Amino acid sequence: MSAEVLFVTGTGTEVGKTVATAAVAAAALAGGRRVAVLKPGQTGVAPGEAGDAEEVVRLAGPLTTRELARYPEPLAPDTAARRSGLPTLDPARVAEAVAELAEQHDLVLVEGAGGLLVRYDEQGRTLADMARACAGLGLAPEVLVVAAAGLGTLNTTALTAEALRARGLSLLGVLVGSWPREADLAARCNLADLPVAAGAPLLGVLPAGAGRTDTAGFGPLALAALSPRLGGHWDAEAFTAAHRVPHP
Template identity: 65%
Template sequence: MTILVVTGTGTEIGKTVVTAAVAAAARGRSVAVLKPAQTGLLPGEHGDAAEVARLAGAVTAVELARFPDPLAPATAARRAGLAPLRPQDVADAAQKLAAEHDLVLVEGAGGLLVRFDDEGGTLADAAQLMGAPVLVVAPAGLGTLNATALTAEALRARRLECAGVVIGSWPAEPGLDARCNLLDLPEVAGAPLLGVVPEGAGGLAPADFRDRARSWLAPRLGGTRGTAPG
């Protein structure tokens, strides 16, 4: 994989930390992280791309557009009176980075079908233009099976490859729902479970984060964790 798109089944479920873990696990490879649209932050504030770089270390961090309101990119751009981001903009930027790096991670905003522009362009459209596989980040608990199944169905409808699923925040004391979801998530996604990132991983010191990242991820993502649950 030269370009890997990272999406989620919703917001605030650990996409940025998972992106950082994949970047940190890519030892010996040059990595770029592309955040197409950052919303909810003012110029100069610490964004997701910068957070990936802080945790993962030596990566190229690129942000294409920033809008101050914490809304979907299309809505935030419209409210700010700014030009929206287009899927082609994302594809062009990612392909340029891919010419100079071994791995490009494209972290979306929210879920797969969140709108970039008023014409309905989405991260899925950008992934189609790039021909890139999509990694799905999902929460551990109740509701995740339905949301993951819907995301996987949307990927299949667009003939996009679901690279796998990563649980973005595994609780220190998982309940029955989370433990069962370890088995059920790959089934509903039709793709392997490629990682389980512990709750609070983003709060680790960067050096500790980098040391531990590979243990959270399966070999396909540069890690050492088995694909079997547990």
């Protein structure tokens, strides 16, 4: 199978994973690629309500989506499953779904819940275990880490990168999920420091409010915010230089 498999995780909650997933999907669609988005475990959404996969479609446009489990309370998947009496997710089941999607698509995006090590089942298995299960099927998954822009993000990014390395997983790079209109000192310094903390390149910066864009405007926004590695034309060196902070 030649499909690219990319797991999208965050350094925590509310860092912009879904919008980031939509941006990568939109750029791939603009490049003529067949795209599928898998949401293994959706939490905090009632039956019949639109979840993260539907939000990706709203932003990026028509593509294949699949959701394997849904839990109504906005909690970690393991906790939400236990409280609702619904079954938890097995990494092998996720890997099988990814393999099926990879047969018919050029890019399969797997969006996690919260951060990399959020528990999905009683055994404490995580998104990282799902990625390792995919590797066991010969799918060669990579991981994109979506990080916050400001103070505190270097630590959580470094911890996530260290956890990936410890599990033998490939970190493709880091993406800032929401760049503020008025970036403070920490955010501007972090443009240079995030790649160092992650040991991987900065692959894009999505502007704050990107998720409020309509489908017609989101595609061009995605291309402008993502590096060529993710299908866009954003220039990390130029963006970092433009926001460089002079030494006192």
